[in-house]
Amino acid sequence: MEKRRLGNSDLKVAPLAFGGNIFGWTADEQRSFELLDGFIGAGFNLVDTADVYSRWAPGNKGGESETIIGKWLKKHGNRNSVIIATKAGSDMGDGKKGVSKKYILQAAEASLQRLQTDHIDLYQTHFDDESTPVEETLEAYAQLVKEGKVRWIGASNMTPERLIASLKASKDNGFPTYKTLQPHYNLYDREKFEAEYEQICLDHNLGVLNYYALASGFLTGKYRNENDFNKSARGGGMSKYLNPRGFSILDALDNISAKYNTTQASVSLAWLMARKSITAPIASATNIDQLDSFVKAAVLQLTADDINLLDHASAWK
Secondary structure (H helix, E strand, O other), X not given: OOOEEOOOOOOEEOOOEEEHHHEOOOEOHHHHHHHHHHHHHOOOOEEEOOOOOOOOOOOOOOOHXXXXXXXXXXXXXXXXXXXXXXXXXXXXXXXXXOOOXXXXXXXXXHHHHHHOXXXXXXXXXXXXXXXXXXXXXXXXXXXXXXXXXXXEEEEEEOOHHHHHHHHHHHHHHOOOOEEEEOOEOOOOOOXXXXXXXXXXXXXXXXXXXXXXXXXXXXHHOOOOOHHHXXXXXXXHHHHHHOOHHHHHHHHHHHHHHHHHOOOHHHHHHHHHHOOOOOOOOEEOOOOHHHHHHHHHHHHOOOOHHHHHHHHHHOOOO
């Protein structure tokens, strides 16, 4: 399978990452192992998670996803062939949150223990805290890199201004530099990334690992009206997509997926993979059959006409 260099790092990743937010939530440990086996077995190699996954689920406290991934890595002994990306900064409860140097160092140790590994390939600022100077956060990452606990760093939910300030601070002070950005971006949700972040990523060669690549399932085509909302735990959030623009996107996906005898999900992901600024979309599957859409997306070559149709249907300006 094609491998793409992740920004200016030495990491080479397949063109799609598995989103580990479902581990310990809609996928129990056994199902999570099956999904990871299928994903890696298909030729993909990047698994993205976060310390907070999946704290929101009843009975969870956070760390469940990392713990499951750690057990899976230990079972297979395949740590060196899998790229692990995780994140820190989200609210873990009991005052555990933020991007201060003290907290980042603590959070990294906790993630390493749960993942049962001695290093994190890509450690990302999950949610920024603007009360903390960017230099302080980067100083924490510098220590982790020096200690061999983190290989590369990335950013996620951060304003364009703070992202640029961070890149400048790294250059001025010799700190590690963010190599990636993880934004909210998909065929429906285009405006914020394209208007505020895309050019920054291109200018600085930041690898882009966009989350909600399938708009929480809307771009799979399974949500067409309110009667479909009970099809999954995320169904309740689909109403915001059921509008003329959303239906226009679904029509385009229907036409192109029929043309290639594939799924709407595969076409949605292939559109993302074809964009110059995108390295590897992040998507989750809750059953083995859904992994097939990932594989098909990775080999689907959309034509210029296909891309133009999707661009026009999803245009935001």
